[in-house]
Amino acid sequence: MNIIVCLKQVPDTEAPIRIRPDGTGIDETGLNLVMNYYDEHATEAALRLREQFGGTVTAVAVGPERAREALRQALAMGADEAALLRDPQLDGADHLQVARALAAFITPRTPDVVICGKLSTDDNAAVVGPALAEVLDLPQATAIARLEVDPNRARATVHRELEGAVEVLEVPLPALFTVERSLNEPRYPSLPGIMKAKRKEIAVMDLAALGLSPEEVGSPGAVLERLTSPPGRTAGVQVNGAEPEAAVEAIITFLSERAKVL
Amino acid sequence: MAAGAGLSEVWVLVAHEGGAVRKITSELLGKARALAGGGRVVAVLLGAGVPDPARTLGRRGADEVILVDDARLAHYTTEGYAAALAHLAAEGPPALLLIGSTAQGRDLAPRLAARLGAAVVTDCQSLDVADGALVATRPMYTRKAIGTVRLGPGQMWIAVALPAVFPVPAETERTAEVRSAALPAEIRIRTRVVETRAIERETVPLTEAEVIVSGGRGLRGPENFPLLDALARALGAAVGSSRPPVDSGWVPHDYEIGQTGKTVSPQVYIACGISGAPQHLAGMSGSKFIVAINKDPNAPIFQLADLGVVGDLFEILPRLTEAVKRRKAVG
Numbered sequence: 001m002n003i004i005v006c007l008k009q010v011p012d013t014e015a016p017i018r019i020r021p022d023g024t025g026i027d028e029t030g031l032n033l034v035m036n037y038y039d040e041h042a043t044e045a046a047l048r049l050r051e052q053f054g055g056t057v058t059a060v061a062v063g064p065e066r067a068r069e070a071l072r073q074a075l076a077m078g079a080d081e082a083a084l085l086r087d088p089q090l091d092g093a094d095h096l097q098v099a100r101a102l103a104a105f106i107t108p109r110t111p112d113v114v115i116c117g118k119l120s121t122d123d124n125a126a127v128v129g130p131a132l133a134e135v136l137d138l139p140q141a142t143a144i145a146r147l148e149v150d151p152n153r154a155r156a157t158v159h160r161e162l163e164g165a166v167e168v169l170e171v172p173l174p175a176l177f178t179v180e181r182s183l184n185e186p187r188y189p190s191l192p193g194i195m196k197a198k199r200k201e202i203a204v205m206d207l208a209a210l211g212l213s214p215e216e217v218g219s220p221g222a223v224l225e226r227l228t229s230p231p232g233r234t235a236g237v238q239v240n241g242a243e244p245e246a247a248v249e250a251i252i253t254f255l256s257e258r259a260k261v262l
Numbered sequence: 263m264a265a266g267a268g269l270s271e272v273w274v275l276v277a278h279e280g281g282a283v284r285k286i287t288s289e290l291l292g293k294a295r296a297l298a299g300g301g302r303v304v305a306v307l308l309g310a311g312v313p314d315p316a317r318t319l320g321r322r323g324a325d326e327v328i329l330v331d332d333a334r335l336a337h338y339t340t341e342g343y344a345a346a347l348a349h350l351a352a353e354g355p356p357a358l359l360l361i362g363s364t365a366q367g368r369d370l371a372p373r374l375a376a377r378l379g380a381a382v383v384t385d386c387q388s389l390d391v392a393d394g395a396l397v398a399t400r401p402m403y404t405r406k407a408i409g410t411v412r413l414g415p416g417q418m419w420i421a422v423a424l425p426a427v428f429p430v431p432a433e434t435e436r437t438a439e440v441r442s443a444a445l446p447a448e449i450r451i452r453t454r455v456v457e458t459r460a461i462e463r464e465t466v467p468l469t470e471a472e473v474i475v476s477g478g479r480g481l482r483g484p485e486n487f488p489l490l491d492a493l494a495r496a497l498g499a500a501v502g503s504s505r506p507p508v509d510s511g512w513v514p515h516d517y518e519i520g521q522t523g524k525t526v527s528p529q530v531y532i533a534c535g536i537s538g539a540p541q542h543l544a545g546m547s548g549s550k551f552i553v554a555i556n557k558d559p560n561a562p563i564f565q566l567a568d569l570g571v572v573g574d575l576f577e578i579l580p581r582l583t584e585a586v587k588r589r590k591a592v593g
Binding site: 011013014016017019026037094095096099121122123124125126127128129130131132133134135139140141142143145157160161162163164165166167168169170171172175180181182221222223224225226227228229230233234235236237238239240241242244245247248249250251252254255256258259260261262 | 340341344364365366368369370371372373375376377379380381382383384385397400401402403404405406407408409410411412413414417452453454455456457458459460461467468469470472473497515516521522529530540541544547550551552553555559564565566567568569570571572573574577578581582585586589590
């Protein structure tokens with residue numbers, strides 16, 4: 001089975017974010033950057049399919065030079081190959097442009113399955129996966145919490161978590177899936193895996209190498225203009241050391257007079 | 263807002279379930295009306311055998327309902343909905359299509375945008391038109407930053423809006439005209455919905471709730487979640503959790519609020535035994551009011567709680583539930 005997993009390198013969600021004074025982005029100095037959390041689940045899903053059916057797992061990322069680290073982690077987890085798609089025209093690309101670049105890499109590789117995280121924790125957009133499915137003309141299932149591929153590899157049965165329901169979908173392969181964290185528990189890279197990953201080559205491809213003209217990538221339709229700090233929340237009233245009855249009274253008063261829900 | 267004349271036409275994709283229009287649709291119709299000014303607001307209703315929606319949708323601000331009633335749309339599928347909307351847009355695209363940030367809306371919007379070559383922005387918590395562009399703000403970086411995204415003129419815009427950020431508009435006497443449209447004979451739907459299993463819950467969906475009662479590690483075990491259920495029933499609230507109860511298997515994953523779970527913005531969020539890790543705050547710090555109950559006076563959640571109660575939730579919650587019931591019985 002030919003499996004492609006799409007990755008992104010993002011700031012550690014536990015790390016504080018410093019917005020550049022001009023608001024154009026974040027200051028990455030000293031920032032801990034990691035493989036997007038959901039992409040670890042995507043990589044795990046890809047590796048499990050390979051373990052079940054054989055084949056290869058190729059990890060691909062669009063991003064700057066530093067994104068090699070996320071690809072390196074995928075290799076250390078067990079991916080067979082990795083490629084970084086890097087081009088000046090992709091700096092500031094919107095999600096649809098990223099999807100076009102990924103599609104140019106993926107199409108000639110004729111995958112059985114393409115797997116992405118359900119979103120990346122930096123911009124939280126959840127756009128690249130379904131947009132990529134469209135460009136690749138593959139059926140999709142997003143935010144899947146369960147994945148079973150039938151033995152003859154013709155179709156997958158997946159579970160999606162909706163609001164208050166679980167949807168069971170049958171999806172013919174090839175297909176694209178974006179994965180929820182409840183799908184699996186990502187493995188840690190093993191020491192031999194890490195050593196092996198260090199020796200592996202990460203292919204770097206620009207748009208020309210992908211066979212994409214600047215016109216085909218286009219210009220961004222959506223542009224991040226600036227980042228600002230969220231309106232600060234400040235601590236309000238604190239009730240400390242009160243008897244439970246007094247604490248309850250304080251909550252009731254708050255719910256009815258401030259929040260007006262009682 | 264420099265909307266001035268407003269957008270000529272704004273479409274709202276109707277989210278419906280079991281014949282009922284979901285609340286997010288009303289929120290979006292209100293926003294669509296504000297952005298359209300004197301322009302047209304069109305509700306797009308896709309389904310099979312859906313009841314006549316003209317009255318409800320009109321009252322919330324729709325001038326027109328485009329109804330595509332087709333057996334192939336009996337269940338939501340990405341490709342069925344994308345084909346229907348792309349077909350309608352081919353006859354004359356709106357300036358803006360608004361879609362609610364539900365599991366289906368997030369599944370659909372990027373695919374449709376890629377198909378139509380439209381610009382798309384998700385997780386919107388504000389939407390304005392300025393200088394011919396759509397300007398949206400959205401939480402990013404685990405809600406540690408707010409991004410302002412600009413969708414320039416000369417292209418169709420698709421915006422996916424977070425639930426419970428735009429107010430439900432007051433009802434009017436407006437009745438929308440209903441226009442039926444047909445799906446093309448040949449559309450390709452490759453996925454098949456085998457079944458949709460409702461998750462048995464006594465309470466309202468988390469993302470639509472006015473009030474959320476949420477529990478964390480401080481609940482100590484699954485046997486104590488009924489304390490939250492009881493309070494939620496009394497308040498008409500939904501029950502959620504932070505990540506540790508999910509990871510410990512006390513509650514299913516769909517309870518989870520936070521970076522790796524749901525994003526909510528209710529009127530009141532009552533955090534019980536939740537310390538307030540950044541990953542949890544990412545999902546709930548947009549709540550209008552936050553009440554926190556925690557034993558630890560140094561819990562980070564108190565730094566953003568409008569009302570912080572330092573105390574034992576096992577003593578407080580049952581009494582609070584009784585007090586709410588008494589209050590409701592009187593009022």
